[in-house]
Amino acid sequence: MIKHLAALAAVLTLSFNAAADTYPSKAITLVVPFPPGGTVNLMGRLIADRMGSLLGQPVVVDNRAGAGGTIGAAYAAKAQADGYTLLMGSMGQAVQPLLYKKLSFNGNKAFTPVATFATVPNVLAISTNTPAKNLSEFVAYAKAHPGGLNMASAGIGSINHLTGEMFESRANIKLTHIPYKGASPATTDLQAGQVNVLFANLPNVLPFAKSGKVRLLGIASDKRAAAIPEVPTFAEGGVKDVVVESWYGIMAPAGTSPAIVKKLQDTILTIAHEKDFVAHLAEQGAYPYPNSAADFAKLMDMEVRRWTGIIQSAKISMD
Structure with missing residues:
Protein backbone atom coordinates (compact mmCIF):
# COMPACT_ATOMS: atom_id res chain seq x y z
CA MET A 1 0.00 0.00 0.00
CA PRO A 121 0.97 53.78 2.08
CA ASN A 122 -2.43 55.16 2.97
CA VAL A 123 -2.77 58.87 3.65
CA LEU A 124 -5.25 61.27 5.19
CA ALA A 125 -6.30 63.65 2.42
CA ILE A 126 -8.65 66.59 2.95
CA SER A 127 -10.33 69.08 0.66
CA THR A 128 -8.77 72.52 0.50
CA ASN A 129 -11.89 74.06 2.06
CA THR A 130 -11.61 71.91 5.19
CA PRO A 131 -10.41 74.09 8.10
CA ALA A 132 -7.15 72.35 9.00
CA LYS A 133 -3.55 72.85 7.93
CA ASN A 134 -2.05 69.93 9.83
CA LEU A 135 -3.04 66.75 11.63
CA SER A 136 -3.36 68.27 15.10
CA GLU A 137 -5.66 71.02 13.78
CA PHE A 138 -7.74 68.40 12.00
CA VAL A 139 -8.17 66.27 15.13
CA ALA A 140 -8.97 69.35 17.23
CA TYR A 141 -11.62 70.51 14.76
CA ALA A 142 -13.15 67.04 14.51
CA LYS A 143 -13.35 66.79 18.30
CA ALA A 144 -15.03 70.20 18.49
CA HIS A 145 -17.51 69.25 15.74
CA PRO A 146 -18.46 65.55 16.20
CA GLY A 147 -19.84 64.22 12.92
CA GLY A 148 -19.33 67.60 11.29
CA LEU A 149 -16.71 66.38 8.82
CA ASN A 150 -17.71 64.03 5.99
CA MET A 151 -15.43 61.07 5.28
CA ALA A 152 -15.61 59.62 1.77
CA SER A 153 -14.60 56.05 0.98
CA ALA A 154 -14.56 53.65 -1.96
CA GLY A 155 -17.45 51.82 -0.32
CA ILE A 156 -18.58 50.22 2.92
CA GLY A 157 -15.88 47.86 4.14
CA SER A 158 -13.25 49.23 1.75
CA ILE A 159 -9.75 49.67 3.11
CA ASN A 160 -10.11 53.45 3.22
CA HIS A 161 -13.32 53.00 5.20
CA LEU A 162 -11.61 50.60 7.62
CA THR A 163 -8.57 52.88 7.93
CA GLY A 164 -10.92 55.75 8.75
CA GLU A 165 -12.64 53.67 11.42
CA MET A 166 -9.27 52.79 12.95
CA PHE A 167 -8.19 56.45 12.89
CA GLU A 168 -11.46 57.57 14.51
CA SER A 169 -10.98 55.04 17.29
CA ARG A 170 -7.35 55.98 17.96
CA ALA A 171 -7.95 59.76 17.74
CA ASN A 172 -11.25 59.62 19.65
CA ILE A 173 -13.17 61.54 16.98
CA LYS A 174 -16.36 60.97 14.99
CA LEU A 175 -16.61 61.49 11.23
CA THR A 176 -19.68 61.03 9.03
CA HIS A 177 -19.04 58.22 6.56
CA ILE A 178 -20.16 58.68 2.95
CA PRO A 179 -19.50 55.54 0.88
CA TYR A 180 -18.96 55.84 -2.88
CA LYS A 181 -18.88 53.22 -5.62
CA GLY A 182 -15.12 53.24 -6.01
CA ALA A 183 -12.11 55.37 -5.13
CA SER A 184 -12.26 57.46 -8.31
CA PRO A 185 -15.63 59.21 -7.66
CA ALA A 186 -14.69 59.67 -3.99
CA THR A 187 -11.47 61.40 -5.02
CA THR A 188 -13.32 63.56 -7.55
CA ASP A 189 -15.72 64.85 -4.89
CA LEU A 190 -12.85 65.43 -2.47
CA GLN A 191 -11.17 67.70 -5.02
CA ALA A 192 -14.45 69.54 -5.56
CA GLY A 193 -14.91 70.12 -1.83
CA GLN A 194 -18.09 68.05 -1.71
CA VAL A 195 -16.58 65.91 1.06
CA ASN A 196 -13.94 66.78 3.63
CA VAL A 197 -11.87 63.67 4.18
CA LEU A 198 -10.58 60.61 2.34
CA PHE A 199 -8.21 58.00 3.74
CA ALA A 200 -6.69 57.10 0.40
CA ASN A 201 -4.03 54.97 -1.21
CA LEU A 202 -1.26 57.45 -1.99
CA PRO A 203 -1.30 56.79 -5.79
CA ASN A 204 -4.97 57.83 -5.92
CA VAL A 205 -4.36 61.31 -4.55
CA LEU A 206 -0.67 62.01 -5.20
CA PRO A 207 -1.21 63.92 -8.49
CA PHE A 208 -3.92 66.07 -6.91
CA ALA A 209 -1.80 66.78 -3.84
CA LYS A 210 1.07 67.90 -6.07
CA SER A 211 -1.26 70.24 -7.99
CA GLY A 212 -2.70 71.69 -4.78
CA LYS A 213 -6.22 70.31 -5.30
CA VAL A 214 -6.17 68.31 -2.05
CA ARG A 215 -4.13 68.57 1.14
CA LEU A 216 -2.27 65.65 2.72
CA LEU A 217 -2.09 65.79 6.52
CA GLY A 218 -0.54 62.47 7.50
CA ILE A 219 0.52 59.02 6.42
CA ALA A 220 -0.55 55.70 7.96
CA SER A 221 2.96 54.28 8.05
CA ASP A 222 5.80 53.89 10.50
CA LYS A 223 7.99 56.05 8.27
CA ARG A 224 7.55 58.98 5.90
CA ALA A 225 7.14 58.26 2.19
CA ALA A 226 9.88 59.22 -0.25
CA ALA A 227 7.26 60.63 -2.65
CA ILE A 228 5.92 63.02 0.03
CA PRO A 229 8.73 63.52 2.57
CA GLU A 230 7.09 66.65 3.95
CA VAL A 231 4.02 64.72 5.16
CA PRO A 232 4.41 63.36 8.72
CA THR A 233 3.34 59.96 9.92
CA PHE A 234 0.19 59.78 12.02
CA ALA A 235 2.34 58.98 15.06
CA GLU A 236 4.39 62.13 14.48
CA GLY A 237 1.12 64.06 14.34
CA GLY A 238 -0.04 62.65 17.66
CA VAL A 239 -2.24 59.73 16.53
CA LYS A 240 -0.50 56.47 17.38
CA ASP A 241 -1.08 52.86 16.30
CA VAL A 242 -2.56 53.59 12.87
CA VAL A 243 -0.28 51.83 10.39
CA VAL A 244 -2.13 50.67 7.28
Missing part, protein backbone atom coordinates in the same frame (compact mmCIF):
# COMPACT_ATOMS: atom_id res chain seq x y z
CA ILE A 2 2.80 2.40 0.96
CA LYS A 3 4.67 1.56 -2.25
CA HIS A 4 1.48 2.16 -4.24
CA LEU A 5 0.96 5.60 -2.65
CA ALA A 6 4.60 6.53 -3.21
CA ALA A 7 4.33 5.55 -6.86
CA LEU A 8 1.13 7.57 -7.24
CA ALA A 9 2.79 10.60 -5.65
CA ALA A 10 5.72 10.29 -8.04
CA VAL A 11 3.38 10.13 -11.03
CA LEU A 12 1.46 13.19 -9.83
CA THR A 13 4.71 15.11 -9.28
CA LEU A 14 5.89 14.30 -12.79
CA SER A 15 2.50 15.34 -14.15
CA PHE A 16 2.59 18.67 -12.28
CA ASN A 17 6.15 19.37 -13.41
CA ALA A 18 5.28 18.54 -17.02
CA ALA A 19 2.35 20.96 -16.85
CA ALA A 20 4.63 23.68 -15.51
CA ASP A 21 7.22 23.03 -18.24
CA THR A 22 4.69 23.86 -20.96
CA TYR A 23 2.93 26.60 -18.99
CA PRO A 24 1.79 29.02 -20.20
CA SER A 25 0.85 27.95 -23.70
CA LYS A 26 -1.84 30.60 -24.17
CA ALA A 27 -2.93 33.96 -22.80
CA ILE A 28 -3.54 34.33 -19.06
CA THR A 29 -6.47 36.33 -17.68
CA LEU A 30 -5.82 38.47 -14.61
CA VAL A 31 -9.14 39.33 -12.98
CA VAL A 32 -9.09 42.75 -11.31
CA PRO A 33 -12.17 42.85 -9.06
CA PHE A 34 -12.39 46.64 -9.06
CA PRO A 35 -13.05 49.25 -11.77
CA PRO A 36 -10.40 51.22 -13.66
CA GLY A 37 -9.18 54.32 -11.87
CA GLY A 38 -8.17 52.78 -8.54
CA THR A 39 -4.86 51.52 -7.20
CA VAL A 40 -5.78 47.82 -7.51
CA ASN A 41 -6.36 48.32 -11.23
CA LEU A 42 -3.16 50.35 -11.59
CA MET A 43 -1.03 47.73 -9.86
CA GLY A 44 -2.73 44.93 -11.77
CA ARG A 45 -1.87 46.48 -15.10
CA LEU A 46 1.73 47.14 -14.06
CA ILE A 47 2.34 43.53 -13.03
CA ALA A 48 0.37 42.05 -15.95
CA ASP A 49 2.56 43.82 -18.48
CA ARG A 50 5.80 42.51 -16.97
CA MET A 51 4.45 39.00 -16.36
CA GLY A 52 3.48 38.76 -20.00
CA SER A 53 7.00 39.70 -21.07
CA LEU A 54 8.69 37.14 -18.83
CA LEU A 55 6.23 34.30 -19.37
CA GLY A 56 6.06 34.72 -23.14
CA GLN A 57 2.27 34.91 -23.26
CA PRO A 58 -0.07 37.91 -22.85
CA VAL A 59 -1.53 38.54 -19.40
CA VAL A 60 -4.86 40.22 -20.10
CA VAL A 61 -6.51 42.35 -17.41
CA ASP A 62 -10.23 41.69 -17.00
CA ASN A 63 -11.98 44.25 -14.77
CA ARG A 64 -14.94 42.55 -13.07
CA ALA A 65 -16.04 45.10 -10.50
CA GLY A 66 -18.90 45.22 -8.05
CA ALA A 67 -20.03 44.23 -4.55
CA GLY A 68 -16.79 45.26 -2.88
CA GLY A 69 -14.65 43.09 -5.13
CA THR A 70 -16.63 39.91 -4.51
CA ILE A 71 -18.03 39.63 -8.05
CA GLY A 72 -14.58 39.40 -9.60
CA ALA A 73 -13.33 37.17 -6.80
CA ALA A 74 -16.26 34.78 -7.27
CA TYR A 75 -15.57 34.59 -11.00
CA ALA A 76 -11.89 33.78 -10.43
CA ALA A 77 -12.67 31.30 -7.64
CA LYS A 78 -14.93 29.29 -9.94
CA ALA A 79 -12.49 29.28 -12.86
CA GLN A 80 -10.58 26.16 -13.83
CA ALA A 81 -7.51 25.77 -11.61
CA ASP A 82 -5.07 25.56 -14.50
CA GLY A 83 -3.14 28.82 -14.06
CA TYR A 84 -4.91 30.62 -16.90
CA THR A 85 -7.27 32.63 -14.68
CA LEU A 86 -5.66 34.55 -11.82
CA LEU A 87 -6.97 37.08 -9.32
CA MET A 88 -5.42 40.43 -8.51
CA GLY A 89 -5.39 40.26 -4.72
CA SER A 90 -5.28 43.12 -2.24
CA MET A 91 -5.85 43.78 1.44
CA GLY A 92 -9.55 44.07 0.71
CA GLN A 93 -9.52 40.44 -0.43
CA ALA A 94 -8.35 39.30 2.98
CA VAL A 95 -11.24 40.92 4.86
CA GLN A 96 -14.10 39.94 2.52
CA PRO A 97 -15.12 36.94 4.67
CA LEU A 98 -15.42 39.28 7.67
CA LEU A 99 -17.81 41.58 5.81
CA TYR A 100 -19.87 39.10 3.79
CA LYS A 101 -21.37 36.12 5.57
CA LYS A 102 -23.06 34.78 2.42
CA LEU A 103 -20.30 34.71 -0.19
CA SER A 104 -20.91 32.57 -3.28
CA PHE A 105 -17.39 31.15 -2.92
CA ASN A 106 -15.41 29.78 0.00
CA GLY A 107 -13.74 33.04 1.01
CA ASN A 108 -9.97 33.02 1.19
CA LYS A 109 -9.96 29.20 1.11
CA ALA A 110 -11.05 29.44 -2.52
CA PHE A 111 -7.61 30.75 -3.50
CA THR A 112 -3.96 29.81 -3.39
CA PRO A 113 -1.71 32.80 -2.62
CA VAL A 114 1.03 33.08 -5.25
CA ALA A 115 3.14 36.14 -4.36
CA THR A 116 2.90 39.80 -3.41
CA PHE A 117 4.85 42.43 -5.28
CA ALA A 118 3.95 45.95 -4.11
CA THR A 119 2.71 48.02 -1.21
CA VAL A 120 1.45 51.59 -0.97
CA GLU A 245 -0.15 49.98 4.12
CA SER A 246 -2.10 48.40 1.29
CA TRP A 247 -0.44 45.47 -0.46
CA TYR A 248 -0.98 43.83 -3.83
CA GLY A 249 -0.39 40.30 -5.04
CA ILE A 250 -1.49 37.52 -7.34
CA MET A 251 -3.75 34.64 -6.31
CA ALA A 252 -4.80 31.48 -8.14
CA PRO A 253 -7.88 29.29 -7.73
CA ALA A 254 -7.43 26.66 -5.03
CA GLY A 255 -6.16 23.40 -6.47
CA THR A 256 -3.79 24.99 -8.97
CA SER A 257 -0.73 22.82 -9.57
CA PRO A 258 2.06 23.62 -7.05
CA ALA A 259 4.54 23.63 -9.92
CA ILE A 260 2.53 26.27 -11.78
CA VAL A 261 2.13 28.30 -8.59
CA LYS A 262 5.90 28.17 -8.09
CA LYS A 263 6.56 29.26 -11.67
CA LEU A 264 4.22 32.22 -11.22
CA GLN A 265 5.68 33.01 -7.81
CA ASP A 266 9.24 33.03 -9.12
CA THR A 267 8.21 35.24 -12.05
CA ILE A 268 6.51 37.77 -9.78
CA LEU A 269 9.39 37.86 -7.30
CA THR A 270 11.82 38.44 -10.16
CA ILE A 271 9.72 41.37 -11.37
CA ALA A 272 9.52 42.87 -7.88
CA HIS A 273 13.32 43.13 -7.83
CA GLU A 274 13.72 44.67 -11.29
CA LYS A 275 15.07 48.22 -11.22
CA ASP A 276 12.70 49.47 -13.92
CA PHE A 277 9.67 48.00 -12.16
CA VAL A 278 10.74 49.48 -8.82
CA ALA A 279 11.14 52.85 -10.55
CA HIS A 280 7.61 52.59 -11.98
CA LEU A 281 6.29 51.84 -8.51
CA ALA A 282 8.15 54.82 -7.06
CA GLU A 283 6.53 57.13 -9.62
CA GLN A 284 3.16 56.07 -8.15
CA GLY A 285 4.26 56.45 -4.54
CA ALA A 286 4.52 52.66 -4.14
CA TYR A 287 7.25 50.29 -2.98
CA PRO A 288 8.28 46.75 -3.93
CA TYR A 289 6.90 44.17 -1.50
CA PRO A 290 8.04 40.70 -2.57
CA ASN A 291 6.56 37.84 -0.55
CA SER A 292 6.58 34.15 -1.42
CA ALA A 293 3.41 32.08 -1.54
CA ALA A 294 4.02 30.85 2.01
CA ASP A 295 4.61 34.35 3.39
CA PHE A 296 1.61 35.66 1.44
CA ALA A 297 -0.60 33.08 3.17
CA LYS A 298 0.69 34.23 6.58
CA LEU A 299 0.01 37.85 5.59
CA MET A 300 -3.60 37.02 4.74
CA ASP A 301 -4.08 35.36 8.13
CA MET A 302 -2.55 38.36 9.90
CA GLU A 303 -4.89 40.79 8.14
CA VAL A 304 -7.93 38.75 9.17
CA ARG A 305 -6.81 38.86 12.81
CA ARG A 306 -6.01 42.57 12.65
CA TRP A 307 -9.30 43.74 11.16
CA THR A 308 -11.72 41.46 12.97
CA GLY A 309 -11.94 43.73 16.02
CA ILE A 310 -12.31 46.95 13.99
CA ILE A 311 -15.08 45.48 11.84
CA GLN A 312 -16.95 44.05 14.80
CA SER A 313 -16.69 47.19 16.97
CA ALA A 314 -17.85 49.42 14.10
CA LYS A 315 -20.60 46.89 13.27
CA ILE A 316 -19.66 46.86 9.58
CA SER A 317 -21.48 44.26 7.50
CA MET A 318 -22.35 43.88 3.83
CA ASP A 319 -25.17 41.36 4.39
Whole structure:
Protein backbone atom coordinates (compact mmCIF):
# COMPACT_ATOMS: atom_id res chain seq x y z
CA MET A 1 0.00 0.00 0.00
CA ILE A 2 2.80 2.40 0.96
CA LYS A 3 4.67 1.56 -2.25
CA HIS A 4 1.48 2.16 -4.24
CA LEU A 5 0.96 5.60 -2.65
CA ALA A 6 4.60 6.53 -3.21
CA ALA A 7 4.33 5.55 -6.86
CA LEU A 8 1.13 7.57 -7.24
CA ALA A 9 2.79 10.60 -5.65
CA ALA A 10 5.72 10.29 -8.04
CA VAL A 11 3.38 10.13 -11.03
CA LEU A 12 1.46 13.19 -9.83
CA THR A 13 4.71 15.11 -9.28
CA LEU A 14 5.89 14.30 -12.79
CA SER A 15 2.50 15.34 -14.15
CA PHE A 16 2.59 18.67 -12.28
CA ASN A 17 6.15 19.37 -13.41
CA ALA A 18 5.28 18.54 -17.02
CA ALA A 19 2.35 20.96 -16.85
CA ALA A 20 4.63 23.68 -15.51
CA ASP A 21 7.22 23.03 -18.24
CA THR A 22 4.69 23.86 -20.96
CA TYR A 23 2.93 26.60 -18.99
CA PRO A 24 1.79 29.02 -20.20
CA SER A 25 0.85 27.95 -23.70
CA LYS A 26 -1.84 30.60 -24.17
CA ALA A 27 -2.93 33.96 -22.80
CA ILE A 28 -3.54 34.33 -19.06
CA THR A 29 -6.47 36.33 -17.68
CA LEU A 30 -5.82 38.47 -14.61
CA VAL A 31 -9.14 39.33 -12.98
CA VAL A 32 -9.09 42.75 -11.31
CA PRO A 33 -12.17 42.85 -9.06
CA PHE A 34 -12.39 46.64 -9.06
CA PRO A 35 -13.05 49.25 -11.77
CA PRO A 36 -10.40 51.22 -13.66
CA GLY A 37 -9.18 54.32 -11.87
CA GLY A 38 -8.17 52.78 -8.54
CA THR A 39 -4.86 51.52 -7.20
CA VAL A 40 -5.78 47.82 -7.51
CA ASN A 41 -6.36 48.32 -11.23
CA LEU A 42 -3.16 50.35 -11.59
CA MET A 43 -1.03 47.73 -9.86
CA GLY A 44 -2.73 44.93 -11.77
CA ARG A 45 -1.87 46.48 -15.10
CA LEU A 46 1.73 47.14 -14.06
CA ILE A 47 2.34 43.53 -13.03
CA ALA A 48 0.37 42.05 -15.95
CA ASP A 49 2.56 43.82 -18.48
CA ARG A 50 5.80 42.51 -16.97
CA MET A 51 4.45 39.00 -16.36
CA GLY A 52 3.48 38.76 -20.00
CA SER A 53 7.00 39.70 -21.07
CA LEU A 54 8.69 37.14 -18.83
CA LEU A 55 6.23 34.30 -19.37
CA GLY A 56 6.06 34.72 -23.14
CA GLN A 57 2.27 34.91 -23.26
CA PRO A 58 -0.07 37.91 -22.85
CA VAL A 59 -1.53 38.54 -19.40
CA VAL A 60 -4.86 40.22 -20.10
CA VAL A 61 -6.51 42.35 -17.41
CA ASP A 62 -10.23 41.69 -17.00
CA ASN A 63 -11.98 44.25 -14.77
CA ARG A 64 -14.94 42.55 -13.07
CA ALA A 65 -16.04 45.10 -10.50
CA GLY A 66 -18.90 45.22 -8.05
CA ALA A 67 -20.03 44.23 -4.55
CA GLY A 68 -16.79 45.26 -2.88
CA GLY A 69 -14.65 43.09 -5.13
CA THR A 70 -16.63 39.91 -4.51
CA ILE A 71 -18.03 39.63 -8.05
CA GLY A 72 -14.58 39.40 -9.60
CA ALA A 73 -13.33 37.17 -6.80
CA ALA A 74 -16.26 34.78 -7.27
CA TYR A 75 -15.57 34.59 -11.00
CA ALA A 76 -11.89 33.78 -10.43
CA ALA A 77 -12.67 31.30 -7.64
CA LYS A 78 -14.93 29.29 -9.94
CA ALA A 79 -12.49 29.28 -12.86
CA GLN A 80 -10.58 26.16 -13.83
CA ALA A 81 -7.51 25.77 -11.61
CA ASP A 82 -5.07 25.56 -14.50
CA GLY A 83 -3.14 28.82 -14.06
CA TYR A 84 -4.91 30.62 -16.90
CA THR A 85 -7.27 32.63 -14.68
CA LEU A 86 -5.66 34.55 -11.82
CA LEU A 87 -6.97 37.08 -9.32
CA MET A 88 -5.42 40.43 -8.51
CA GLY A 89 -5.39 40.26 -4.72
CA SER A 90 -5.28 43.12 -2.24
CA MET A 91 -5.85 43.78 1.44
CA GLY A 92 -9.55 44.07 0.71
CA GLN A 93 -9.52 40.44 -0.43
CA ALA A 94 -8.35 39.30 2.98
CA VAL A 95 -11.24 40.92 4.86
CA GLN A 96 -14.10 39.94 2.52
CA PRO A 97 -15.12 36.94 4.67
CA LEU A 98 -15.42 39.28 7.67
CA LEU A 99 -17.81 41.58 5.81
CA TYR A 100 -19.87 39.10 3.79
CA LYS A 101 -21.37 36.12 5.57
CA LYS A 102 -23.06 34.78 2.42
CA LEU A 103 -20.30 34.71 -0.19
CA SER A 104 -20.91 32.57 -3.28
CA PHE A 105 -17.39 31.15 -2.92
CA ASN A 106 -15.41 29.78 0.00
CA GLY A 107 -13.74 33.04 1.01
CA ASN A 108 -9.97 33.02 1.19
CA LYS A 109 -9.96 29.20 1.11
CA ALA A 110 -11.05 29.44 -2.52
CA PHE A 111 -7.61 30.75 -3.50
CA THR A 112 -3.96 29.81 -3.39
CA PRO A 113 -1.71 32.80 -2.62
CA VAL A 114 1.03 33.08 -5.25
CA ALA A 115 3.14 36.14 -4.36
CA THR A 116 2.90 39.80 -3.41
CA PHE A 117 4.85 42.43 -5.28
CA ALA A 118 3.95 45.95 -4.11
CA THR A 119 2.71 48.02 -1.21
CA VAL A 120 1.45 51.59 -0.97
CA PRO A 121 0.97 53.78 2.08
CA ASN A 122 -2.43 55.16 2.97
CA VAL A 123 -2.77 58.87 3.65
CA LEU A 124 -5.25 61.27 5.19
CA ALA A 125 -6.30 63.65 2.42
CA ILE A 126 -8.65 66.59 2.95
CA SER A 127 -10.33 69.08 0.66
CA THR A 128 -8.77 72.52 0.50
CA ASN A 129 -11.89 74.06 2.06
CA THR A 130 -11.61 71.91 5.19
CA PRO A 131 -10.41 74.09 8.10
CA ALA A 132 -7.15 72.35 9.00
CA LYS A 133 -3.55 72.85 7.93
CA ASN A 134 -2.05 69.93 9.83
CA LEU A 135 -3.04 66.75 11.63
CA SER A 136 -3.36 68.27 15.10
CA GLU A 137 -5.66 71.02 13.78
CA PHE A 138 -7.74 68.40 12.00
CA VAL A 139 -8.17 66.27 15.13
CA ALA A 140 -8.97 69.35 17.23
CA TYR A 141 -11.62 70.51 14.76
CA ALA A 142 -13.15 67.04 14.51
CA LYS A 143 -13.35 66.79 18.30
CA ALA A 144 -15.03 70.20 18.49
CA HIS A 145 -17.51 69.25 15.74
CA PRO A 146 -18.46 65.55 16.20
CA GLY A 147 -19.84 64.22 12.92
CA GLY A 148 -19.33 67.60 11.29
CA LEU A 149 -16.71 66.38 8.82
CA ASN A 150 -17.71 64.03 5.99
CA MET A 151 -15.43 61.07 5.28
CA ALA A 152 -15.61 59.62 1.77
CA SER A 153 -14.60 56.05 0.98
CA ALA A 154 -14.56 53.65 -1.96
CA GLY A 155 -17.45 51.82 -0.32
CA ILE A 156 -18.58 50.22 2.92
CA GLY A 157 -15.88 47.86 4.14
CA SER A 158 -13.25 49.23 1.75
CA ILE A 159 -9.75 49.67 3.11
CA ASN A 160 -10.11 53.45 3.22
CA HIS A 161 -13.32 53.00 5.20
CA LEU A 162 -11.61 50.60 7.62
CA THR A 163 -8.57 52.88 7.93
CA GLY A 164 -10.92 55.75 8.75
CA GLU A 165 -12.64 53.67 11.42
CA MET A 166 -9.27 52.79 12.95
CA PHE A 167 -8.19 56.45 12.89
CA GLU A 168 -11.46 57.57 14.51
CA SER A 169 -10.98 55.04 17.29
CA ARG A 170 -7.35 55.98 17.96
CA ALA A 171 -7.95 59.76 17.74
CA ASN A 172 -11.25 59.62 19.65
CA ILE A 173 -13.17 61.54 16.98
CA LYS A 174 -16.36 60.97 14.99
CA LEU A 175 -16.61 61.49 11.23
CA THR A 176 -19.68 61.03 9.03
CA HIS A 177 -19.04 58.22 6.56
CA ILE A 178 -20.16 58.68 2.95
CA PRO A 179 -19.50 55.54 0.88
CA TYR A 180 -18.96 55.84 -2.88
CA LYS A 181 -18.88 53.22 -5.62
CA GLY A 182 -15.12 53.24 -6.01
CA ALA A 183 -12.11 55.37 -5.13
CA SER A 184 -12.26 57.46 -8.31
CA PRO A 185 -15.63 59.21 -7.66
CA ALA A 186 -14.69 59.67 -3.99
CA THR A 187 -11.47 61.40 -5.02
CA THR A 188 -13.32 63.56 -7.55
CA ASP A 189 -15.72 64.85 -4.89
CA LEU A 190 -12.85 65.43 -2.47
CA GLN A 191 -11.17 67.70 -5.02
CA ALA A 192 -14.45 69.54 -5.56
CA GLY A 193 -14.91 70.12 -1.83
CA GLN A 194 -18.09 68.05 -1.71
CA VAL A 195 -16.58 65.91 1.06
CA ASN A 196 -13.94 66.78 3.63
CA VAL A 197 -11.87 63.67 4.18
CA LEU A 198 -10.58 60.61 2.34
CA PHE A 199 -8.21 58.00 3.74
CA ALA A 200 -6.69 57.10 0.40
CA ASN A 201 -4.03 54.97 -1.21
CA LEU A 202 -1.26 57.45 -1.99
CA PRO A 203 -1.30 56.79 -5.79
CA ASN A 204 -4.97 57.83 -5.92
CA VAL A 205 -4.36 61.31 -4.55
CA LEU A 206 -0.67 62.01 -5.20
CA PRO A 207 -1.21 63.92 -8.49
CA PHE A 208 -3.92 66.07 -6.91
CA ALA A 209 -1.80 66.78 -3.84
CA LYS A 210 1.07 67.90 -6.07
CA SER A 211 -1.26 70.24 -7.99
CA GLY A 212 -2.70 71.69 -4.78
CA LYS A 213 -6.22 70.31 -5.30
CA VAL A 214 -6.17 68.31 -2.05
CA ARG A 215 -4.13 68.57 1.14
CA LEU A 216 -2.27 65.65 2.72
CA LEU A 217 -2.09 65.79 6.52
CA GLY A 218 -0.54 62.47 7.50
CA ILE A 219 0.52 59.02 6.42
CA ALA A 220 -0.55 55.70 7.96
CA SER A 221 2.96 54.28 8.05
CA ASP A 222 5.80 53.89 10.50
CA LYS A 223 7.99 56.05 8.27
CA ARG A 224 7.55 58.98 5.90
CA ALA A 225 7.14 58.26 2.19
CA ALA A 226 9.88 59.22 -0.25
CA ALA A 227 7.26 60.63 -2.65
CA ILE A 228 5.92 63.02 0.03
CA PRO A 229 8.73 63.52 2.57
CA GLU A 230 7.09 66.65 3.95
CA VAL A 231 4.02 64.72 5.16
CA PRO A 232 4.41 63.36 8.72
CA THR A 233 3.34 59.96 9.92
CA PHE A 234 0.19 59.78 12.02
CA ALA A 235 2.34 58.98 15.06
CA GLU A 236 4.39 62.13 14.48
CA GLY A 237 1.12 64.06 14.34
CA GLY A 238 -0.04 62.65 17.66
CA VAL A 239 -2.24 59.73 16.53
CA LYS A 240 -0.50 56.47 17.38
CA ASP A 241 -1.08 52.86 16.30
CA VAL A 242 -2.56 53.59 12.87
CA VAL A 243 -0.28 51.83 10.39
CA VAL A 244 -2.13 50.67 7.28
CA GLU A 245 -0.15 49.98 4.12
CA SER A 246 -2.10 48.40 1.29
CA TRP A 247 -0.44 45.47 -0.46
CA TYR A 248 -0.98 43.83 -3.83
CA GLY A 249 -0.39 40.30 -5.04
CA ILE A 250 -1.49 37.52 -7.34
CA MET A 251 -3.75 34.64 -6.31
CA ALA A 252 -4.80 31.48 -8.14
CA PRO A 253 -7.88 29.29 -7.73
CA ALA A 254 -7.43 26.66 -5.03
CA GLY A 255 -6.16 23.40 -6.47
CA THR A 256 -3.79 24.99 -8.97
CA SER A 257 -0.73 22.82 -9.57
CA PRO A 258 2.06 23.62 -7.05
CA ALA A 259 4.54 23.63 -9.92
CA ILE A 260 2.53 26.27 -11.78
CA VAL A 261 2.13 28.30 -8.59
CA LYS A 262 5.90 28.17 -8.09
CA LYS A 263 6.56 29.26 -11.67
CA LEU A 264 4.22 32.22 -11.22
CA GLN A 265 5.68 33.01 -7.81
CA ASP A 266 9.24 33.03 -9.12
CA THR A 267 8.21 35.24 -12.05
CA ILE A 268 6.51 37.77 -9.78
CA LEU A 269 9.39 37.86 -7.30
CA THR A 270 11.82 38.44 -10.16
CA ILE A 271 9.72 41.37 -11.37
CA ALA A 272 9.52 42.87 -7.88
CA HIS A 273 13.32 43.13 -7.83
CA GLU A 274 13.72 44.67 -11.29
CA LYS A 275 15.07 48.22 -11.22
CA ASP A 276 12.70 49.47 -13.92
CA PHE A 277 9.67 48.00 -12.16
CA VAL A 278 10.74 49.48 -8.82
CA ALA A 279 11.14 52.85 -10.55
CA HIS A 280 7.61 52.59 -11.98
CA LEU A 281 6.29 51.84 -8.51
CA ALA A 282 8.15 54.82 -7.06
CA GLU A 283 6.53 57.13 -9.62
CA GLN A 284 3.16 56.07 -8.15
CA GLY A 285 4.26 56.45 -4.54
CA ALA A 286 4.52 52.66 -4.14
CA TYR A 287 7.25 50.29 -2.98
CA PRO A 288 8.28 46.75 -3.93
CA TYR A 289 6.90 44.17 -1.50
CA PRO A 290 8.04 40.70 -2.57
CA ASN A 291 6.56 37.84 -0.55
CA SER A 292 6.58 34.15 -1.42
CA ALA A 293 3.41 32.08 -1.54
CA ALA A 294 4.02 30.85 2.01
CA ASP A 295 4.61 34.35 3.39
CA PHE A 296 1.61 35.66 1.44
CA ALA A 297 -0.60 33.08 3.17
CA LYS A 298 0.69 34.23 6.58
CA LEU A 299 0.01 37.85 5.59
CA MET A 300 -3.60 37.02 4.74
CA ASP A 301 -4.08 35.36 8.13
CA MET A 302 -2.55 38.36 9.90
CA GLU A 303 -4.89 40.79 8.14
CA VAL A 304 -7.93 38.75 9.17
CA ARG A 305 -6.81 38.86 12.81
CA ARG A 306 -6.01 42.57 12.65
CA TRP A 307 -9.30 43.74 11.16
CA THR A 308 -11.72 41.46 12.97
CA GLY A 309 -11.94 43.73 16.02
CA ILE A 310 -12.31 46.95 13.99
CA ILE A 311 -15.08 45.48 11.84
CA GLN A 312 -16.95 44.05 14.80
CA SER A 313 -16.69 47.19 16.97
CA ALA A 314 -17.85 49.42 14.10
CA LYS A 315 -20.60 46.89 13.27
CA ILE A 316 -19.66 46.86 9.58
CA SER A 317 -21.48 44.26 7.50
CA MET A 318 -22.35 43.88 3.83
CA ASP A 319 -25.17 41.36 4.39
